[in-house]
Amino acid sequence: MPSPTLQSNLLRVLAGEALDPPPVWLMRQAGRYLPEYRALRAKAGGFLQFCYAPELAAEATLQPVRRFDLDAAILFSDILVVPDGLGARVDFREGEGPVLEPTGAKDVDRLSLRRMRAHLAPVYETVARVRASLPPSKALIGFAGAPWTVACYMAEGKTSRDFAAPKAWLWRDPASFQALIDLLVEATIEHLAAQIEAGADCVQLFDTWAGILPDAEFRRYAIAPIARIAAGLKRRHSGTRIIGFPRGAGAMLEEYARKTGVDAVGLDYGIPLEAGRAVQARLPVQGNLDPVLLLAGGTAMIDRIAEIRRAFSAGPHIFNLGHGILPPTPPEHFAALVDAVRGAAVP
Ligand code: CP3
Numbered sequence: 001m002p003s004p005t006l007q008s009n010l011l012r013v014l015a016g017e018a019l020d021p022p023p024v025w026l027m028r029q030a031g032r033y034l035p036e037y038r039a040l041r042a043k044a045g046g047f048l049q050f051c052y053a054p055e056l057a058a059e060a061t062l063q064p065v066r067r068f069d070l071d072a073a074i075l076f077s078d079i080l081v082v083p084d085g086l087g088a089r090v091d092f093r094e095g096e097g098p099v100l101e102p103t104g105a106k107d108v109d110r111l112s113l114r115r116m117r118a119h120l121a122p123v124y125e126t127v128a129r130v131r132a133s134l135p136p137s138k139a140l141i142g143f144a145g146a147p148w149t150v151a152c153y154m155a156e157g158k159t160s161r162d163f164a165a166p167k168a169w170l171w172r173d174p175a176s177f178q179a180l181i182d183l184l185v186e187a188t189i190e191h192l193a194a195q196i197e198a199g200a201d202c203v204q205l206f207d208t209w210a211g212i213l214p215d216a217e218f219r220r221y222a223i224a225p226i227a228r229i230a231a232g233l234k235r236r237h238s239g240t241r242i243i244g245f246p247r248g249a250g251a252m253l254e255e256y257a258r259k260t261g262v263d264a265v266g267l268d269y270g271i272p273l274e275a276g277r278a279v280q281a282r283l284p285v286q287g288n289l290d291p292v293l294l295l296a297g298g299t300a301m302i303d304r305i306a307e308i309r310r311a312f313s314a315g316p317h318i319f320n321l322g323h324g325i326l327p328p329t330p331p332e333h334f335a336a337l338v339d340a341v342r343g344a345a346v347p
Contacts, residue, residue, distance in 0.1 A: 007185030008139040011202065014241040014263055014316075017316060018314065020313055022319045026324075028043060032327040034063060034127060040056055048346055051123065058075065058133070067335075069094075071137075075126065077143070078098075083103075086114055087111050099158055102130075102156065121195070127199050128199050141243075142200030185232070193237060205226060205262070208322070210249050212248065253279060259336045267287035269290040271322070294329055294333050301340075
């Protein structure tokens with residue numbers, strides 16, 4: 001029986017219930033594709049300033065939930081606030097994405113967990129504000145980047161196709177790379193626990209670059225750190241539900257679902273529906289419409305939504321994309337997606 005305190009559909013599915021229609025939210029649902037976001041962004045100044053302005057960040061969080069009547073809000077913030085809080089310099093440049101002062105073996109000792117908790121206080125205030133203005137039927141999702149993906153940006157200093165800097169580091173000097181991962185495990189537990197304490201109902205771990213790791217390194221840097229975070233967070237907040245999103249995991253996905261201790265798995269759009277169903281036999285799944293199909297819209301999108309619903313309707317499923325919304329996406333396509341997800345049951 002579902003607990004009577006589970007008032008939101010998202011939490012019911014994370015607890016293992018199958019709901020038809022499934023709850024729906026989309027990765028990167030707050031962002032530049034929304035005109036109201038662009039207006040707010042113009043007022044905020046820099047992107048990190050925006051993330052650290054609780055009133056504006058709370059408004060950005062709520063915009064898509066209001067416009068599309070979604071089942072969940074995701075905190076408006078970024079995965080790179082953790083390195084910023086630890087003392088690695090992070091900057092977001094127009095048209096360039098994030099730029100960081102690259103972190104190397106000699107820099108790990110200078111990063112500070114104590115500094116992070118104080119620096120990120122405005123983020124936790126945003127969480128409290130959003131939770132206070134959302135009805136209990138809508139869940140608030142907190143999040144963090146997975147240690148591997150955060151380490152990728154820290155070591156590379158920018159985005160990249162192959163992230164040669166963190167990969168070369170982990171093979172040349174595994175001990176100092178592990179020290180960075182260990183620090184990020186602690187920082188992530190702290191950051192997620194603080195979001196839960198401020199009112200987040202569940203959390204998601206984004207491992208955007210998990211798929212560039214070969215199998216042995218996937219186990220060491222994409223599975224083991226998540227297992228430590230899940231155990232550490234549940235030690236502090238036993239009821240917390242965690243969604244893991246190991247993008248590009250491919251054939252390693254089943255092992256990720258079995259060994260990390262996450263409560264649900266986000267499926268990227270490269271995961272075949274049958275492989276997603278195999279994961280769903282063990283855990284609730286979330287996903288996995290191709291974001292370009294949302295951009296394209298029309299019958300191709302509507303048909304694929306029906307196919308995804310049909311594939312996952314027998315078990316716990318949260319409707320979502322297989323990666324974040326693309327900035328040129330027309331908001332009307334998002335509205336059509338929500339209608340299609342909430343339409344009549346699929347045969
Ligand atoms: O709506 C939401 O999903 C909540 C907010 C959120 C953002 N970033 C806001 C954002 C979330 C959950 C993220 C996660 C994130 N950030 C990831 C993991 C998920 C993924 O997309 O793979 C990563 C790798 C980042 C790092 C990051 N932040 C990059 C590489 C960029 C530049 C590319 C881009 O999309 O602009 C960002 C910037 C960013 N984060 C924006 C937003 C709304 C755009 C900044 C702007 O408004 O100018």
